[in-house]
Amino acid sequence: MAEIHNPHLYVLFVLDGNSFFVPQDDVDSVEIIADVQKENAPGGAIGWFFGHGDESPVFCLAENFSLLSDVPKKREYLILLKAEPQPLGITCDEVENINLNKEHLDLQELPFAMKKPGSPISQLLIYQEKIAYVCKGSALVKHLQSFMEQNQ
Amino acid sequence: MEETKTSRAWLLDFGRNLQAACGHHEMWQVLISPTLFSVPYTPFYCDSVLIFQDNILPVLDIVSLFEGQKIVQENRVIGIAIYQENPNEPIHYAGVQLADMPRSIFVTDDQFCELSADQPFQEPLAISCFSHENQAIPILDFAYLFLEEFNTLQHQRI
Numbered sequence: 322m323a324e325i326h327n328p329h330l331y332v333l334f335v336l337d338g339n340s341f342f343v344p345q346d347d348v349d350s351v352e353i354i355a356d357v358q359k360e361n362a363p364g365g366a367i368g369w370f371f372g373h374g375d376e377s378p379v380f381c382l383a384e385n386f387s388l389l390s391d392v393p394k395k396r397e398y399l400i401l402l403k404a405e406p407q408p409l410g411i412t413c414d415e416v417e418n419i420n421l422n423k424e425h426l427d428l429q430e431l432p433f434a435m436k437k438p439g440s441p442i443s444q445l446l447i448y449q450e451k452i453a454y455v456c457k458g459s460a461l462v463k464h465l466q467s468f469m470e471q472n473q
Numbered sequence: 474m475e476e477t478k479t480s481r482a483w484l485l486d487f488g489r490n491l492q493a494a495c496g497h498h499e500m501w502q503v504l505i506s507p508t509l510f511s512v513p514y515t516p517f518y519c520d521s522v523l524i525f526q527d528n529i530l531p532v533l534d535i536v537s538l539f540e541g542q543k544i545v546q547e548n549r550v551i552g553i554a555i556y557q558e559n560p561n562e563p564i565h566y567a568g569v570q571l572a573d574m575p576r577s578i579f580v581t582d583d584q585f586c587e588l589s590a591d592q593p594f595q596e597p598l599a600i601s602c603f604s605h606e607n608q609a610i611p612i613l614d615f616a617y618l619f620l621e622e623f624n625t626l627q628h629q630r631i
Contacts, residue, residue, distance in 0.1 A: 384513060385513040386513055429529045432531040433619060433620060433624045434516070434531045434618075434624050435516065435520070435522070436515075437514055437515055437516055438628060439514070440514035440515065442512065442514060442515075445512065445522065447524055451510060452529060454513070
């Protein structure tokens with residue numbers, strides 16, 4: 322049976338009080354950080370998540386997308402992004418499923434003047450009277466893979 | 474005898490002796506110390522946004538743009554500029570960081586002067602220039618300032 326695609330479904334993840342949205346279709350699963358094994362982490366990653374038949378490197382990002390080597394205490398979860406050859410994880414403080422339509426949230430394109438090559442952010446939205454950032458899963462994966470290449 | 478045309482304009486002070494003007498209809502509102510939100514992974518001259526009438530507007534800092542680095546100025550006056558890429562396109566709004574409140578002035582055709590080569594506003598960013606209080610004041614094209622073409626050029630320059 323074909324999967325039902327709902328473009329309004331997003332996963333909201335929080336990094337240091339900043340909200341990021343990624344399409345639910347781009348997320349493999351949400352896991353808890355207690356399941357991350359920190360031994361022999363590949364370049365740039367903080368550890369591995371073993372599950373669903375895959376070994377997934379897990380990364381810890383600051384709110385400006387830079388790499389953190391020490392995991393802040395608030396990071397309790399990780400989202401696994403769909404990627405080849407294996408899913409890639411990002412730790413986060415909070416995570417939630419959000420239906421943009423039901424929450425009456427409107428996406429706005431990132432203005433031209435704010436675009437920078439390599440930025441994972443493609444859109445913005447107003448969420449709880451603050452600005453939240455919208456990223457495509459593929460852009461986040463590309464960003465994480467660039468860390469892996471740099472640290473090889 | 475040909476009649477001299479007079480137009481209203483806003484004189485904009487961006488700080489650090491950087492001035493320009495725009496048409497009176499191109500500045501919608503001025504906000505004093507609005508809440509700005511930083512957006513990561515953005516150019517240093519346009520790294521924040523504000524919420525204006527349920528829309529998210531970029532805030533462009535012209536001084537930082539021309540200085541080539543982030544310049545933090547004390548006053549936070551944001552002009553809400555209006556621009557249109559062409560007459561058939563919808564109107565867009567954007568924030569422009571100013572050092573002071575814009576001044577409403579009258580400009581006549583007699584005040585026309587050439588763009589000075591020693592200031593940063595050049596064509597096509599400046600569409601014309603006039604003399605005001607012994608200074609050459611460029612007239613800004615906001616549409617070009619916020620256009621993809623101009624911003625792509627900045628990435629290549631940085």
